[in-house]
Amino acid sequence: MRRIGLxxxxxxxxxxxxxxxxxxxxxxxxxxxxSAPASPLVGRAAPGFTLAQLDGPQFxxxxxxxxxxxxxxxxxxxxECHTEQSALNGTWQQFRDSGVVVVGVNFQDTSTDAxxxxxxxxxxxPVVEDSDSRAALAYGVRGIPETFIVDRSGRIVDRVIGxxxxxxxxxxxNSLLSAGSR
Amino acid sequence: MTGRLRAASPGLLVIxxxxxxxxxxxxxxxxxxxxxxxxxxxxxxxxxxxxxxxxKDLSVADSPAxxxxxxxxxxxxxxxxxxxxxxxxxxxxxxxxxSVLMTPxxxxxxxxxxxxxxxxxxxxxxxxxxxxxxxxxxxxxxxxAGDSVSLSASQRRAVDVAIARLREEEPG
Numbered sequence: 001m002r003r004i005g006l007x008x009x010x011x012x013x014x015x016x017x018x019x020x021x022x023x024x025x026x027x028x029x030x031x032x033x034x035s036a037p038a039s040p041l042v043g044r045a046a047p048g049f050t051l052a053q054l055d056g057p058q059f060x061x062x063x064x065x066x067x068x069x070x071x072x073x074x075x076x077x078x079x080e081c082h083t084e085q086s087a088l089n090g091t092w093q094q095f096r097d098s099g100v101v102v103v104g105v106n107f108q109d110t111s112t113d114a115x116x117x118x119x120x121x122x123x124x125x126p127v128v129e130d131s132d133s134r135a136a137l138a139y140g141v142r143g144i145p146e147t148f149i150v151d152r153s154g155r156i157v158d159r160v161i162g163x164x165x166x167x168x169x170x171x172x173x174n175s176l177l178s179a180g181s182r
Numbered sequence: 183m184t185g186r187l188r189a190a191s192p193g194l195l196v197i198x199x200x201x202x203x204x205x206x207x208x209x210x211x212x213x214x215x216x217x218x219x220x221x222x223x224x225x226x227x228x229x230x231x232x233x234x235x236x237x238k239d240l241s242v243a244d245s246p247a248x249x250x251x252x253x254x255x256x257x258x259x260x261x262x263x264x265x266x267x268x269x270x271x272x273x274x275x276x277x278x279x280x281s282v283l284m285t286p287x288x289x290x291x292x293x294x295x296x297x298x299x300x301x302x303x304x305x306x307x308x309x310x311x312x313x314x315x316x317x318x319x320x321x322x323x324x325x326x327a328g329d330s331v332s333l334s335a336s337q338r339r340a341v342d343v344a345i346a347r348l349r350e351e352e353p354g
Contacts (some may be wrong), residue, residue, distance in 0.1 A: 040279045047277070108248050133252040138275035141249075142235045 018061045020089035023075045023174040039140055039159040046071070046150045047138035051128035054106065054115055061103070062154070068095075069150040070102045070169070072131075073141050075109040076117035081145045086123050091169055099152075100173055105130050107144050151176050200307065225258045228267050231284050232274055241284055 010121035024112070041047070050060040061069070072088055075082040092102040106114045111129060118127055130136055139148060147160040149172055156174060226243055231251065234245035242253045253274070260270045272280050286292035333341065 038279065040276060122242075132255075133249055134256070136249065137252060137256060137274075138277055138280075140235070140279070 008114045036117060039156075040066050040139060041055055041148070041150070041156050042159055044156060045154050046148065047135070047154050049128075049130075049135040049138065051105070051130055054111065054118060054129060057145040059103070059126055064101050064103075065154050066099070066152050068100045068152060068173055070173070071105060071148040071150065072102065072164070073105045073107045073136060073139070073144050073146045075107050075144055077109065082121070083124070083145075083165070084145055087164050087166035087169065088125070089122060091119050091173070092170070093174055094107050094170065095177075096125075098177060100177070103128065107136050107141065108133060142180075148171070149176070151179075195296075199310075221258070221261050224261050224267065228257050228261070229254050229296065230268055231271065233282050233284055235278055235282060 046061065048060070048062050050058055052058050061071075070088075070091065072084075085177050088102055088104075091100075096102075102125040104118075104123060104125060106127055106129050109129075114127070114129065117123075128135075139146070143161070145163055147164050147169075147171075149160075150156045150157050157176065160169075211214070229243035229250075231243050232242040233251040234240045234242050234247055234253075236247050236249050239246045240247075242250045242257075257270055260273070271309065280287050280290075280292065286295050288296050
C-alpha cells in the first residue's frame, strides 16, 4: 500500500477545512433573508414606552405586566396594515377577556388620518401615537407593519415582519397563556 | 558583485516587504483619529456610521427618510447629553442588531474582515521567509563520480590493475 506523507495529510486537511468553511458560510448566509434580519430584542425585555392614545389618555406599556401584549406598528397609509387589520381585530375580540392586550402604535402618520382609519376599520383596541418615532426606534422597526409579541413577564417572544396571520398569532397567544397558567 | 547582489536580493525583498507592511499598518491605523471639534461634527460622524434602517445602502447621515431624521435627532440629543459615540451606537445595535452598523464589528464572524487579511499577510510572510531560507541555504549537490571525474589513461590503467589484484586476492 502506498504510504501517504504527513505533509500531504496536513495539506489535504487544510483544503478540506477551507472548503467546508466556505460551504457552511454560504449555507447559513443564503438561507437567510437579508432584508429581514433577526431582531436582537427577541428574548429580551420589551422596551417600555408611555405614549398618548389617539383618544387622549396616556398609555404606559409597563402597566400591562402580567398580561400577554401584542404590539403592532402601523400607519393609515400602509396597505399591508389594512391587510392584517381583520386578523388583529379578531385577535382582540377573541382574547381581550383572557389577559391579552393588543396595542396599535401609529407610526409616521397624521392624527387625523389615523383617527379616520381607526373609525372606519373598526379598531377597538388601544392605539397610541408615536409622533417622534422613539418607540419605533427602540423596537428596531424597519418598516410597517411590524408586530411584537410580549409574554406575561414582559419579554419579547417573537417579531412578525409584514401582516400577521390570525391562526398563527392565536396559536402563539394560546401557548403563552397556557405557559403562564402552569 | 552581480552574484552577491543576486544572492542578497531575496532577503532584501523580504525586508522591503516587511517595512512597507509596517508603514501601511501605521498609516491605516492612525488615519481618521483626529477628533471632531463640535457636537454637529460628532453627530454627523456617528450618523455616517449607521445604516438607515428603512433605506437601501444609505447611511443615517445621507438619508432623507423621516426615520433617519429622527435617528439624527436622537443622536444629537444623546451627544448633547454627554453620551460617547460607542454608547450611542450600542443603543441602536441593541434595537436593530449589528447590521445597523455601516462597518462590520471587530468581533464575532464579521471580525474576520479585519483579522483575516492580517493573518494571511503574516502567514504569507512566514512562508516566504521559510522558502527563502531554504533556497539560500540549499547545499551544493555533490559531483557524481562517473559524471565529472575524468581519469588519464595511465590512472585508468592503474585502477584496472588494482581492481584485478583485489579480485585475485578474493577467496574462492
